[in-house]
Amino acid sequence: MPKTLLQKLWETHVVRHDPDGSAMLYIDLQLINEVTSPQAFEGLSVAGLSPWRSGTIIATSDHNVPTVDLDLGIQDPVAKIQVQTLERNCDDLNLRHFKMGDQRQGILHVIAPESGASLPGMTIVCGDSHTSTHGAFAALAFGIGTSEIEHVLATQCLRVSPMAAMKVQIDGDLQPLVTAKDLALGLIRKIGTAGATGHAIEVTGSTVSSMSMEARMTLCNMAIEAGARVGLIGVDATTLAYLHGRPHAPRDAAWEAAATFWRTLHSDPGAVFQQVVHLDAAQVAPQVSWGTSPQMVCDVLDKVxxxxxxxxxxxxxxxxxxxxxxxITAGTPIVSIGLDKIFIGSCTNARLEDLRAAAQVVVGRKVSSRIKQALVVPGSGRVKAEAEAEGLDKIFTDAGFEWREPGCSMCLGMNDDRLLPGERCASTSNRNFEGRQGQGGRTHLVSPVTAAAAALAGHFVDVTAAQIRSSRP
Amino acid sequence: MKPFQQFCAVAAPLDRINVDTDAIVPKQFMKLISKYGYGDYLFDNWRYLDQGEPGDDCSVRPLNEQFVLNQPRFKSAQILLCRDNFGCGSSREHAPWALRDFGFKALLSTSFADIFYGNCLKNGILPIVLAKPEIDHLFALAADDAALHLEINLADQTVSQPGGVTYRFEIDAFRKKCVMLGLDEISLTLAQADDVRLYEGKRRATEPWLFPEG
Structure with a gap:
């Protein structure tokens, strides 16, 4: 009987079945941030419990941390208490924890994959909905609430309702400067933000096969915006090549054994999916969100x-x-929408390839004078260091961008990086909800290259056409 | 968590699709480290005319009189009538905490986002899924009635208007039992700790690289 990847991952983690299809699943890795965990640690302490398996936990502060002047510490007293609370909880319980300024610190969904902590065949949870990111490694990874964080800390398990399997088949070659982000936005535009509620989305097809792991992470990251707790991609040579030699990945004989097992982690031919959606990558243009839901999206050359x-x-x-x-009013051409701020960052688009791609658009040019602030916020200390080693920071700062320290930053504006009322931003993040980047702020979701091109022009432009123009003599 | 009792209360209509958890409780209030005290910040951006911060005295903040929960007839609402895909977006459990602290015990919608649905049940809030014509009918009643009262009966899995319609809803048996009895799920799972250890033993044999501690 052919199985989907979802079925394979589910079955290997069942501790106990329930008659209604739910199961108690074993959790292999829990990522913990400062924002959604304090109440879970408190509950654990009140109940007199300690973590079931401390070695399966990685913690860091990412939401609240400042991205400038780290030596001054956190100025916001409320945020400071929260970050200190995480540090104290991790110290008390002897949990792996990366502090601000440590090169291993960064956005959890960037640091866990880049350190090789997120491995195929795992179940991975985090009190953050973008945990779907790690599904790019054929891991069953999903966001949970604070009560569930406490449950996993105490028991290493979680009772999970059954998920249906949705296949998103993407074939064809992307046009130059059209990215995984455009595919993700295009998919959400097609199926809606509740289109995959109750489902795990498995993304497959020739387009995905030829994608890097970083692009695959962008796709899986956005699964939650289509309503799916889980995004999945099967293991292939690209997965193994990415993981080999990373600090937490198995080595030597253990690597060989793991890789042999991991190669089985894909949907079998003939496996049955409850829903199938097709996308033709060649037909996808740069996407721009115009509204307050990630399904309110159109082509850059469309009108509102x-x-x-x-x-x-x-x-x-x-x-x-x-x-x-x-x-904005109906009928407005997207390319006529002027911008105030640019944000290149977030767990969706702050990895090295994202920054490289944006830098290639920016190199030798200047941010428009109408842009009040253009931020580049690397996803982790490691991404920042690698980008600097390539000189990307110089390209950005020469153009007029600010080059910041890692963190979630303006994706949700819990630190000082935020939009003021009425400000309009081209953002590489994942949510354009009302007030998401700051109360009254207006967010347009785009890819890193579209954000970069918009920064130069001061308004949206078709980055594919802009590049053709600039490459002419 | 308290056991869930049958109750009858006012239902407030929030006629808006895709209400996200950022709207239910904005990010600045997630900096707090308590599990309680979020009721004043529920729908903060829609409920008040100013920009709220943790610790604000909300009794002196300017209210948006247009917002449904600021209308006197809905101040004592314990049921929120919602539209499609309620609770989408961020996994923050602060959203159900804010709904609970305001006084809501049940939410009615055509659909809820997955993570939010689970988070509600962990806090004794019952998210009830009804068919679109049923939700449409309740919105119509709420528009007519000075204050629509509904009775929620979890044991029978029904929503009814006294003297009017009764709708049945589904909920999985385990979750129903937990909410009905106010059970502590962690204790329930720990009672099966032997099963977890048995599982770990098997898994250590098949995927030893996941158990570097031995």
Missing amino acids: PDPADEADPAKRQALVSALDYMG
């Missing part, structure tokens, strides 16, 4: 849609509210 064209009254009202919040 007219709510009058929507038949369903609740959906029409949502479109009207979104345009009102975003301060």
Whole structure:
């Protein structure tokens, strides 16, 4: 009987089945941040419990940390208490924990893969919905709430409701400067933000096979914006090549044994999916979100849609509210939308390849004078160091970007990096919800190269065409 | 968690699809390290006209009188009538904490985001999924009625308007039992610790690289 990757991962982690299809699953790795964990640690302590298996935990502060002047520490007293609380909890329980300024510190969904801690065949949880990122390694990885963090700390297990399997088959070659981010936004545009609720999305096809691990992580990262707790990609040679030699990956004989097992972690031919969606990569243009939900997306050369064209009254009202919040009118060409800020960063798009791609667009050019602030926030200390070794920081700062320390930063504006009311931002992050990047702020989700091109122009441009122009003599 | 009792209360209509957890409780309040005290910050960006920060005295903040929960007839609401995909986005459990602290015990919608759905049940809030015509009908009733009262019965899995319609809903048996009895899931799992150890022994044999500690 052919199995999906989801079935394989599920079955190897079942500690106990429930009659209704739910199961108690064993959890191999828990990532812990400062924001969603304090109440879990407190609960554990009140109950007089300690972690079931401390070695399966990696903790770091990423949401609240400043991205400038780290030597001054955290200025926000409320945030400071939260970061200190994580440090104290980790010290008390002897948990692996990377502090601010440590090169291993960064966004959890960047540091766990780059250190080889996220491995194929694992279950991985974190009190953060973008845990779906790690599914790029054929791991069953999903975001959980604080009560579940406590449950996993105490028991190493979690009761999980059954998930249906959705296959997203992506074939064809992407056009130059069209990226995994555009595919992710294109998919959400097609199926909606609840399109995969109750499902794990497995992304497959020739386009995915030829993608780097970093691009695959971008795709899986955005699965949650389509409603899926889990994104998945099967193991192939690219997966193994990425992992080999990373600090936490197995070595020598253990590597050989692991790699042999990992090669089985893909859906079998003929496996049955409850839903199948097809995307033709060659047809995908650079995508730009225009509204307040990640499904409100169009091609960069499109115009903002007219709510009058929507038949369903609740959906029409949502479109009207979104345009009102975003301060744009129906029919506006996307390329005429002017910008105030640029954010290149987040667990979606702050890895080395993202920064390289953006730097290639920026090199030798200047950020438009209408842009008040253009930020590049590397995903981790390691990404920052590698980027600096290649001189990317210089390319960005020469152009007028600010080059920052790693963290979640303006993706959700829990630190000082945020939009002011009315400010409009081209952002490589994952959510354009009202107030997400700062109360009253207006977010347009894009790829790193589209953000970079927008920074230079001061408004959205078709990065594919802009590059053709600039390469002419 | 307290056992879930049958109750009858006012239902407030929030007529908006895709309400995300950033809207339910904005990020600045996630800096707090307590599990309680989020009720004043529920829907903060929609409920108040100013920008809220943790520790603000919300009784003196300017209210958005247009927002549904600021209307006097909904101040004592314990049921929130919602639209499609309620609770999407961030996994923050602060969202159900804020709903609970405000006084909500049940949410009615056509669909909830997966993580949010689970988080609600861990906090004794019952997210109830009904068919679209049923939700549409309740919204119509809420628009007509000065204050729509609904009765929620988890034992029978029903939502009913006294003297009016009754709708049945589904919930998985284990979750129903936990919410009905207010059970502590960690204690339930720890009672099966032997099963976990047995599993670990088998897994150590098949994927030893995941057990570097031996």
